Amino acid sequence: MNDWHNMDCVDREELAELREQKLLNTVKWAYQNSPFYREKFQNNSVTPEEVKELKNITRLPFTTKSDLRESYPFKLAAVPMEQIVRIHASSGTTGKPIVAGYTKNDLVEWSRLVARTCALAGVTSRDTAQVSFGYGLFTGGFGLHYGLEYLEATVVPFSSGNTERQLSLMKDFQTTVLVSTPSFALYMAEAAREMGLDPKKDYSLRLGLFGGEPCSENMRREIENQWGITATVNYGLTEVVGPGVSGECTCQEGMHLHEDSFIEEIIDPATGESLPEGESGELVLTPIFKEGFPVIRYRTGDITRIIPGNCRCGHTTRRMDYITGRTDDMIIVKGVNLFPSQVEEVLSGFKEVSPHYRLVLHRSDKGFVKDVEVQVELTPEGFTDSFQELEKLEQNIKNRIRSTISLAPRVKLMEPKSLERTTGKSRRIVEGEDL
Amino acid sequence: MVNQISVFLENKCGRLVNVCQTLGRENINIRALSIADTSDFGILRLIVDQPERALSVLKEEGFMAMETEVIAVEIPDSPGGLADVLHYLEEAEINIEYLYSFVEKPAKDALILMRLDDIEKAKKVMEEKGIPLIGGERIYSL
Numbered sequence: 001m002n003d004w005h006n007m008d009c010v011d012r013e014e015l016a017e018l019r020e021q022k023l024l025n026t027v028k029w030a031y032q033n034s035p036f037y038r039e040k041f042q043n044n045s046v047t048p049e050e051v052k053e054l055k056n057i058t059r060l061p062f063t064t065k066s067d068l069r070e071s072y073p074f075k076l077a078a079v080p081m082e083q084i085v086r087i088h089a090s091s092g093t094t095g096k097p098i099v100a101g102y103t104k105n106d107l108v109e110w111s112r113l114v115a116r117t118c119a120l121a122g123v124t125s126r127d128t129a130q131v132s133f134g135y136g137l138f139t140g141g142f143g144l145h146y147g148l149e150y151l152e153a154t155v156v157p158f159s160s161g162n163t164e165r166q167l168s169l170m171k172d173f174q175t176t177v178l179v180s181t182p183s184f185a186l187y188m189a190e191a192a193r194e195m196g197l198d199p200k201k202d203y204s205l206r207l208g209l210f211g212g213e214p215c216s217e218n219m220r221r222e223i224e225n226q227w228g229i230t231a232t233v234n235y236g237l238t239e240v241v242g243p244g245v246s247g248e249c250t251c252q253e254g255m256h257l258h259e260d261s262f263i264e265e266i267i268d269p270a271t272g273e274s275l276p277e278g279e280s281g282e283l284v285l286t287p288i289f290k291e292g293f294p295v296i297r298y299r300t301g302d303i304t305r306i307i308p309g310n311c312r313c314g315h316t317t318r319r320m321d322y323i324t325g326r327t328d329d330m331i332i333v334k335g336v337n338l339f340p341s342q343v344e345e346v347l348s349g350f351k352e353v354s355p356h357y358r359l360v361l362h363r364s365d366k367g368f369v370k371d372v373e374v375q376v377e378l379t380p381e382g383f384t385d386s387f388q389e390l391e392k393l394e395q396n397i398k399n400r401i402r403s404t405i406s407l408a409p410r411v412k413l414m415e416p417k418s419l420e421r422t423t424g425k426s427r428r429i430v431e432g433e434d435l
Numbered sequence: 436m437v438n439q440i441s442v443f444l445e446n447k448c449g450r451l452v453n454v455c456q457t458l459g460r461e462n463i464n465i466r467a468l469s470i471a472d473t474s475d476f477g478i479l480r481l482i483v484d485q486p487e488r489a490l491s492v493l494k495e496e497g498f499m500a501m502e503t504e505v506i507a508v509e510i511p512d513s514p515g516g517l518a519d520v521l522h523y524l525e526e527a528e529i530n531i532e533y534l535y536s537f538v539e540k541p542a543k544d545a546l547i548l549m550r551l552d553d554i555e556k557a558k559k560v561m562e563e564k565g566i567p568l569i570g571g572e573r574i575y576s577l
C-alpha cells in the first residue's frame with residue numbers, strides 16, 4: 001500500500017516516459033470517446049496519430065472556458081453517463097456553469113492527488129483535519145475530504161458557515177489541520193479572540209492548507225502569526241479536476257506540480273506560443289488520467305511560471321510559482337503584455353504611495369492601447385513640500401515599472417481617497433476618454 | 436520663522452477653489468499664496484493668519500496638507516533690493532527652493548517669503564547684513 005506518494009520522488013527520466021505514454025493514451029481516449037473532442041480535432045484537422053511524442057502536444061487545439069460552457073451539460077463525456085458517479089460544477093458568474101463528471105477511477109485518482117498535496121504540506125495520518133470549504137457542487141470540500149481520508153487523517157467535514165461552532169469543535173477535537181480559504185482562516189482567528197480565546201494557546205492547530213482564492217505572501221504571514229501555524233497554499237481548478245493540481249511543501253517556495261498526472265505548458269496569452277522555461281505566462285493544463293470528462297490543453301487564465309531547479313525538500317517534481325494574475329486582466333500596450341498585478345507589485349514597494357491605483361488606457365484611432373497612465377494616491381509619508389522630490393518619486397515609480405515590464409507608463413500622483421475603493425478590475429482599468 | 440501650509444493638488448479644476456472655500460468658511464485669512472504646478476500635480480503654498488487651525492481643517496476636508504518653515508524677509512523698497520538679498524544667500528551657499536511675495540503689500544517695504552535649505556545659516560547672514568526678518572506672529576496678524 002503506502003507507495004502512492006512515490007510519484008513525488010520519481011526519477012525524472014522515468015517520469016518523462018510515463019507522461020508521454022499517458023498523454024498519448026489521453027489524446028486517443030478523448031478523440032475516440034468524447035463527441036466534443038472528436039469534433040474539435042476534426043475542425044482543427046488534427047488526428048491523434050499526429051501526437052507521437054510529448055512535445056507534439058502543441059499540435060492540438062486549446063480548450064477554453066467558453067468551449068467548456070458550450071459543451072454544457074455533458075457533451076465532454078467520454079463514457080456513458082451511467083459510469084459517471086459524481087458531478088461537480090463551477091459557479092459561472094456569467095453564462096452556464098462548467099460541468100465536470102467523474103468515473104469511479106477518476107475519483108480514486110483525484111483522491112490520491114489531493115492526498116499527495118496534503119502529504120507534501122506535512123499532513124500525516126495522525127492529524128485531525130477540519131474541512132471548512134463548502135461541500136457541494138464546488139470541488140473544494142469533497143476534493144479535500146476524500147484526499148485527507150485517503151491519507152488516513154481524521155477528517156471533520158464541517159463545511160462552511162457557523163464560525164462559532166467551527167471554533168468550538170476545533171478546540172474540543174484538538175484539530176491540528178485547518179483546510180479553508182485564507183480569508184476564512186483570518187476571520188476565524190478574529191472570531192476566536194472575540195470569544196475570549198487565544199488562537200495560539202487554546203488550539204492545537206499546527207498546519208493550514210489554503211486554497212480557493214489567491215493568497216498573498218502578507219496574508220500567509222498574517223495567518224501564520226495569528227494562529228502560530230505553518231500555512232501552505234495549494235492550487236487546482238474544477239475544469240481540470242479540482243484541488244490537487246499542485247501544492248506547497250513546507251519549504252514554501254512554490255507549489256509542487258503532480259507532473260505524472262498533468263502536462264503543464266506556459267504560453268504567451270496573446271499569441272498562444274510556448275514560452276521558454278522560467279518565463280511567466282498563462283498556465284495550460286492537460287490532465288492525463290481522466291476517463292469521464294477528459295480535458296486537453298485547458299487555458300487556465302492563470303499567470304504563473306515554472307520555477308527552474310529542484311526544491312530543497314528533495315521531492316523531484318517541478319514547482320509552479322504562485323499565481324500573479326489573470327489573463328482576463330491583461331492589457332497589451334504597444335505589443336507588451338501588462339498585468340495590473342505587476343503594477344500593483346511595483347507600487348507595493350513604495351511607502352510614499354498607497355496600494356490604490358488606476359490604469360488609464362489611451363487608445364489609438366484603430367483601438368490599440370498606445371499609452372497607459374498609472375494613477376496612484378500619495379500617502380502622508382510620501383507628501384513633501386518639495387516639488388523636485390515629488391517629481392523624483394514619479395520618475396522612480398516609472399523606472400521601476402519599466403525595469404519589470406519594459407514599458408514606461410506615465411505616472412500621476414493623486415490626492416488621497418480620490419480613486420475609488422474597489423478590488424474589482426472593472427474600476428481599476430478605465431478608458432482615457434471616460435474621464 | 437514663519438509656518439507655511441503646503442497642500443498637494445491634483446490638477447483638477449476646482450481643488451484650489453475648494454481650499455479657499457474651506458478656509459473662508461472657517462474665517463481663516465490667506466495672507467500670501469503661490470502655486471507650483473506641472474501638467475500632473477501642483478503644490479499650493481499658503482501663509483494664513485491661523486496656521487494650526489488651517490492645517491487641521493484642511494486635513495479634515497481630506498486635503499493632503501503639511502506645515503513647512505519659511506522665512507519672511509523685508510526687502511528695502513528700492514531698485515536692486517531683492518538682488519542684494521539673493522546675492523548674500525548665494526555667497527553663503529544657501530539654496531533657495533522657492534520664493535514668493537505677499538498678495539497685498541502690507542508695509543512700505545516689500546515682504547518676500549523664502550524656502551531655504553539652511554534656515555539657521557540664512558538667519559545669521561541676514562542679521563550680519565542688516566536685513567530684517569519678520570517673525571511668524573507679525574506675519575499672521577498683518
Ligand SMILES: [Zn+2]
Nearest residue numbers: 249251311313
Ligand atoms: Zn519542496
